[in-house]
Amino acid sequence: MNNKKFLHEKVYDEIKDRLLSGYYSTNSLLPREVDLMEEFEVSRHTIRKAMDRLKSNGFIRKIKGTGTFVNHIKPDYDYTLSNMTSFSEIIRKQGGNPNSIILSAKLISPSEEVCNRLSIDPEDPVYYIERLRRNDDEVLCYEITYVVASYCPDLDDYISPKASLYNLYEKKYNLELGDGLYKLEAINAPNDISKILKISINSALLYMDAVIFLNSGVPLYYVKAYYIGSKYRFSTKLTR
Amino acid sequence: MNNKKFLHEKVYDEIKDRLLSGYYSTNSLLPREVDLMEEFEVSRHTIRKAMDRLKSNGFIRKIKGTGTFVNHIKPDYDYTLSNMTSFSEIIRKQGGNPNSIILSAKLISPSEEVCNRLSIDPEDPVYYIERLRRNDDEVLCYEITYVVASYCPDLDDYISPKASLYNLYEKKYNLELGDGLYKLEAINAPNDISKILKISINSALLYMDAVIFLNSGVPLYYVKAYYIGSKYRFSTKLTR
DNA sequence: CAGTGGTCTAGACCACGGC
């Protein structure tokens, strides 16, 4: 087991378990910070760090001068996916078997559109990757990715039906992924896409267009994805 | 002015100013926490609290054992769309004239689904608001909102074709809005919705389902919206 | 090895809510 867990993580996990199991029930008052300090034998700072995380993840609410209350825990909390996750992670988290049919994976010179999105020159090569994303043998998505080649030498050698690009970026190339700018809209499947996805024309698709940056703020890749409407849902948490 | 600003807020604001003004330039190393402690004459905890917020807002990145670096601040970044914005704000920002046709606005007892989403009891009344959202006379969206009535007494008296609910919450009721949990998917317009929106059946719709919370973490309202696919695009920034 | 950010403690005082 992982015994290098921090105290605030242990406290977070334990209280989260109690919330999910119903030991602390919806809208009830949680023990005071002082009580939790005594129970877990940690300092107030550690309790507060765990509780702040529970709060920002939507499990509890704090009211100054009054106490800490249990929120209604949504049964299908796919809002855990609200941070950027790879297709593979999402499918795997739902107990599925993510894989891809690779339609194309080659080095190309970027179009003007791709240059603009990735802030690069037409001379800078990008990898063009065209995939059908599947769960087992069920096609969910048609996806085109443009990756700045200088960050991922020989990327085409590492791509495989089971490989997650996220994993390659992080594990193989030691890239630290940062923000992603996403745009989503609903469209009726155009002729060509409907053929590729083997769905009837005019079926609703969720079209996603995203640029993903490195931690340093530099664009790493640009992706266009067509998700079959009935088979994908995008979840996110936004703040005012 | 608001002089009751906390120390960590002052530190945050000052460092944020320096980042935006370019005083600390992109990818440069920020002063060590100890140096900032001395400069601002506060404890390390206070510095860290300010820096954690700067980090979670994407301004800086910290690397353990190395230091804290300045991220590239995206110049053309459209913060307004990526943060939670009202329909009215989005339309107005694009130079449009947002308005609504109010199909219904009344106090009701919530269904079980609504109770679960809003963490309330069936005895707690909610306002049921059904609207067609338009730009000038062009219909863009059909929307149903359930608002916890206890936070907004007499809400139905203030609703009008030109009123923004956001404005009412913030200005009229002095509510501080916090997070929102959004789910988005593409659907083919069902019969009833296509009639309401006066579009052909099976047109692609962007279906949005969201719960919006107050700053305290309590749910304020639950909204279901059907956007005509070709007329709306959802943008957001996510972090890994 | 020295220096950085990450964790953690044991205190103190304040601001707010409710009695």
Place this chain on the structure above:
DNA sequence: CCGTGGTCTAGACCACTGG
């Protein structure tokens, strides 16, 4: 008024990075 969570201090030690 008391009790709550929010802010803040002054320490300590650890884990990681890089020379």
